[in-house]
Amino acid sequence: MGGRLDPRRIDITSSNVKFKADWEKDVFAITLALGFSSLWNLDRSRYARESLEPQDYLQFGYFEKWLAGLINLLGENGIIKDGKESGGNFKKNSFRILEAKNVKKLLHMGGPTKRDSTIEKKFNLGETVSVRSNNSNTRVEKGHTRLPDYVKGRTGKVIAYHGSHILPDANAHFLGESPEALYSVEFKSRDLWDKCEHVEDTVVVDLWESYLEKFK
Amino acid sequence: MKKDNIKQFYKEFPSNPDARVKALKSILEKRGLIDQKALDEILDTYQNKVGPLNGAKIVAKAWTNKKFKADLIDNTDQVLKNMDLNGRQGEHVVVVENTETIHNLIVCTLCSCYPWPLLGLPPSWYKSDAYRSRAVREPRAVLSDFNIKLPISKKVKVWDSTSEIRYLVLPQQPASSKELSENELVSWVTRDSMIGTGFPKPPTAE
Numbered sequence A: 001m002g003g004r005l006d007p008r009r010i011d012i013t014s015s016n017v018k019f020k021a022d023w024e025k026d027v028f029a030i031t032l033a034l035g036f037s038s039l040w041n042l043d044r045s046r047y048a049r050e051s052l053e054p055q056d057y058l059q060f061g062y063f064e065k066w067l068a069g070l071i072n073l074l075g076e077n078g079i080i081k082d083g084k085e086s087g088g089n090f091k092k093n094s095f096r097i098l099e100a101k102n103v104k105k106l107l108h109m110g111g112p113t114k115r116d117s118t119i120e121k122k123f124n125l126g127e128t129v130s131v132r133s134n135n136s137n138t139r140v141e142k143g144h145t146r147l148p149d150y151v152k153g154r155t156g157k158v159i160a161y162h163g164s165h166i167l168p169d170a171n172a173h174f175l176g177e178s179p180e181a182l183y184s185v186e187f188k189s190r191d192l193w194d195k196c197e198h199v200e201d202t203v204v205v206d207l208w209e210s211y212l213e214k215f216k
Numbered sequence B: 001m002k003k004d005n006i007k008q009f010y011k012e013f014p015s016n017p018d019a020r021v022k023a024l025k026s027i028l029e030k031r032g033l034i035d036q037k038a039l040d041e042i043l044d045t046y047q048n049k050v051g052p053l054n055g056a057k058i059v060a061k062a063w064t065n066k067k068f069k070a071d072l073i074d075n076t077d078q079v080l081k082n083m084d085l086n087g088r089q090g091e092h093v094v095v096v097e098n099t100e101t102i103h104n105l106i107v108c109t110l111c112s113c114y115p116w117p118l119l120g121l122p123p124s125w126y127k128s129d130a131y132r133s134r135a136v137r138e139p140r141a142v143l144s145d146f147n148i149k150l151p152i153s154k155k156v157k158v159w160d161s162t163s164e165i166r167y168l169v170l171p172q173q174p175a176s177s178k179e180l181s182e183n184e185l186v187s188w189v190t191r192d193s194m195i196g197t198g199f200p201k202p203p204t205a206e
Helices: A022-035 A042-050 A054-059 A062-076 A100-109 B017-030 B036-049 B052-064 B066-074 B076-082 B129-137 B139-145 B182-186
Strands: A128-131 A155-165 A180-188 A202-208 A212-214 B092-097 B102-107 B155-160 B165-170
Touching (some): A022 B017, A022 B036, A054 A062, A155 B092, B129 B139
Parallel strands (some): B092 B165, B102 B155
Antiparallel strands (some): A128 A155, A180 A202
16 A cells, blocks of 8 residues: 555544444454464464455455455365355364453463574664565465565665564465564655655665665 | 465355354354354453553653653563553554654554554554555645644654554653643543654643
8 A cells, every 4th residue: 555646635534433333343353353263373364355356455444354354264274165154174173262261361462473583684773775676475476475565676774673573474374484584674755756745754664684685 | 486375255255244244253153163252352452441541651651751761762562561561463562752853653554553552443544545555655745634734844754564563653742741740641642642643732622
């Protein structure tokens, strides 16, 4: 979405509404509950939402995307088929059902993505770096990535290092966590857009090491 | 190169979202994969327990306690953990401070990442395509939709939450509130001021 031309004003009228309808509450709660099932991970669920049929992706509201993505995840795990219960044997033994008594504890624990790593990071604070010019997933055809289109091939400066984090490009496809150094890179707006509002303005994007190259 | 296509199972469900989720729920219930009490507990958490008041308390404390503020910025995750304010979608937090010369604005252009434990669930505009598209390209035009006009002397720094790092803006304390206590200040801190689309204001003013 980032940087796509969009003429619409931001609608701030319904600023305190969290759910527009009751079905949205169900989608939200079921998605979170099944997120603890251990059948998939957060990156997989994002990938599932992104890979809906393109016209649906554009037309669906926020929670409609969540719902369709969730159904696809249940489908690929053999729990549903043809719009119904599959009747088949999925790995129910490895499915963790979220019980009410564990909700508080699990929400509080969350799912940290920072990992210990002994791999030395490549880039230093203050260093100028270039973003890869191709933002496709390098391991899986049309796979998941968190490298936004609008910074590919652009040059910015490393302003923070956050340790090693799970790489979504691998984790979304069950290729392991492949933790990598994660950096915040600051770009001048004038280096990103034809017209920029103010020469001093900047955009900071969190980028994994394999998204970046040495500046030449 | 590997392929990994997710099949479109959702197409086989009713297209109306209300009917679709009901169909899904009945399958999950029948197979015993969801527990309604757990779903209720999740909704209660995000509808009634977790909200922007958590973030506001941190901001008010940072305004009145220099040591806390330094700790908050340098050791954010540890400080939030000590205050029991860590959790899902707030596992790794970075606090960015507004100054006389920098105005910070938070967005997630890829989905709608947001620091849930500190601000609750995001408002619908935060999840809108318009906000997600425009915030990185024309932040000042976006801010004008919120009736904010920044002076030319301020640089806008937009933070796109592309990783699991969640961002919280530490807004500037209004000069007119300098004499107030930490407790009194909490109600000045608006949700939008912690996203960068608003400023703190006296509690009575709307």
